[in-house]
Amino acid sequence: MKTSRRQFIIFSATGLAAATAGQTFANGPMLAENDPQGSSLGYKADSTKVDKAKFPKHAATQLCSNCTLYKGGANAGGCQIFPGKQVAAKGWCSAWAAKA
Numbered sequence: 886m887k888t889s890r891r892q893f894i895i896f897s898a899t900g901l902a903a904a905t906a907g908q909t910f911a912n913g914p915m916l917a918e919n920d921p922q923g924s925s926l927g928y929k930a931d932s933t934k935v936d937k938a939k940f941p942k943h944a945a946t947q948l949c950s951n952c953t954l955y956k957g958g959a960n961a962g963g964c965q966i967f968p969g970k971q972v973a974a975k976g977w978c979s980a981w982a983a984k985a
């Protein structure tokens with residue numbers, strides 16, 4: 886009996902995680918540049934507007950669209966860092982990591 890209950894809890898948690906992951910990349914509102922989490926990572930919807938003094942390692946070629954955390958299309962899409970929100974394909978934040 887204990888095993889069944891334990892399995893139920895594990896399966897429920899797994900299902901919830903899967904459902905949450907599904908929602909992560911669903912269409913949502915665009916991430917605002919003044920969003921507290923976004924601004925803490927220096928997010929800009931236009932990568933050319935990144936503060937070079939604050940983020941000297943930023944390169945013009947770094948875009949959300951070529952970041953490994955981006956799951957979207959040509960204009961916008963989801964980002965694993967900002968669940969439930971969309972980021973601009975031409976955007977950037979300091980968590981950028983090259984797609985493999």
Ligand code: SF4
Binds near residue numbers: 949953965978
């Ligand atoms: S983690 Fe990548 S996809 Fe997400 S906002 Fe930053 S650069 Fe864009």
